[in-house]
Amino acid sequence: MATIKVILVRACGEQLGIVPVPRQYLELGLDVEPDTALEAVRHHFRERWCAKVHALRWLFPEDFLQPRNQEQTPFLVLLAETLGSVPVDRVVERAPVRFEDRGINTLEPFLTTAVSPCHAEPWSLPDWLPSVSSWIEAHFPKTRRIAQVRVCPNGGVVRIECLDSTYYLKRQSAPLAYESVLLRILNRHIPGACPPILSICPDIYTHVTAAIAGFPIEESGPHSWGAVLRDVARIQVESTNLVSEFCHGGIPRHNFFSLERRLEETLDGLIVAQDGSPNELSPAELREIAGLARRVAPDFDVLYRCDLPETLVHGDLNQSNAFRTEAGATVLIDWALSRVTHPFFVLGSALFAPYGSGRGKQRDYRDLCDAYLEPWHDFGSDSRLRAGLDAASRLFWIDSTIAVSSLCQPEHARNLANLSRFLRATIRAYEPDS
16 A cells, blocks of 8 residues: 655646645555556546546655655645545645654645646646647547556656557657667667567657567566576677667767776766755765775776676666566666666666675575676676676666766756765765675
8 A cells, every 4th residue: 555645736827726635735545556656546536536637747855855764755746637526625824734744844845846847847747648648649549548657757658558559658858868769779670679669759759669568577576587687688798789879879878998087077077966956965975975986996997807898788677677578588668768888787776786785695696697697608707707797786876877967957956866866875885884
């Protein structure tokens, strides 16, 4: 059972206004999964209050507040197209509501942001879903249902359920629009590595893919994860011949072999970029960053000796983004944060981060590393590859921080909180006990 806190807004002329519900937000308890949460909320409002709503955006406490030890629940901003019998609070004057009754801040920053659409996130604008729904109905005449799947700082996704098939429409922020180019390259050269992409799209920031005939790894059981990592490595090996085409198509390249030479300059730039975020680094953490270049040097040397070619890295490899087909093949979705860099950095979300500092003592971690390294044995000895994997388990945080920094556009400040988080993770990776 998930608790979802909802801030409800509605159109007031050309502006948005808060719907004055008790406590200024509604708290819903729903049995949902991440991919069904938005539609479950819409269904709840329709069935309980005969209200028609759709999601605009999530507002996370860390976007506004200094980090706290306790977990803080995000707010979902919903646009009320019709209110039905939603319990509106008719009392206009009331005392300020404290966020989660903990006295750490008022709701004011959340309420202000809820009625301030972000043009860098077009899917958070009130007319985006109706507009894209009209486009879908015009181009997919057999459509029987359009469902929201995701609204996040980097993109919005809707599911198109037709009489004979299912598709996914994805609208992305401008820095990530290269994903459609990448999918077309993969469709041509490594078919089956990603979903088939359609030729039609509403604009250059949006693409439509066909649904995958398979199941996410999280539904297939842990035994499939090793096979997935083996297939990921095979995709990467094949992709070593496509690096020029990737770069020509606009896929970002983080040249690992030049990163060490400009590491101090890069870290200085990241520190400047995160300045002003709600969770910016403390003076003590800034001092830690200042000495980082010296501490990471041995890991760079190990990866140099590993001598693997740069290739494609899926930037968010996890069990939700990996599917297994009935034929036993692996298909990866959500390539938005992909880039060309050192191949071992692909394991960041998949293995390095989840297993933490105790990974070397865990049998399943070693078995999964075995599976991933198998296709790479033609490139070097087992001992050299394993040493490189260990070095990459720390260095990947720097590469990931660089990737996050590319999303911190001036008009899209919400990603700044992620930049500080990744810099902190980089510091932790090189702490003595790590």
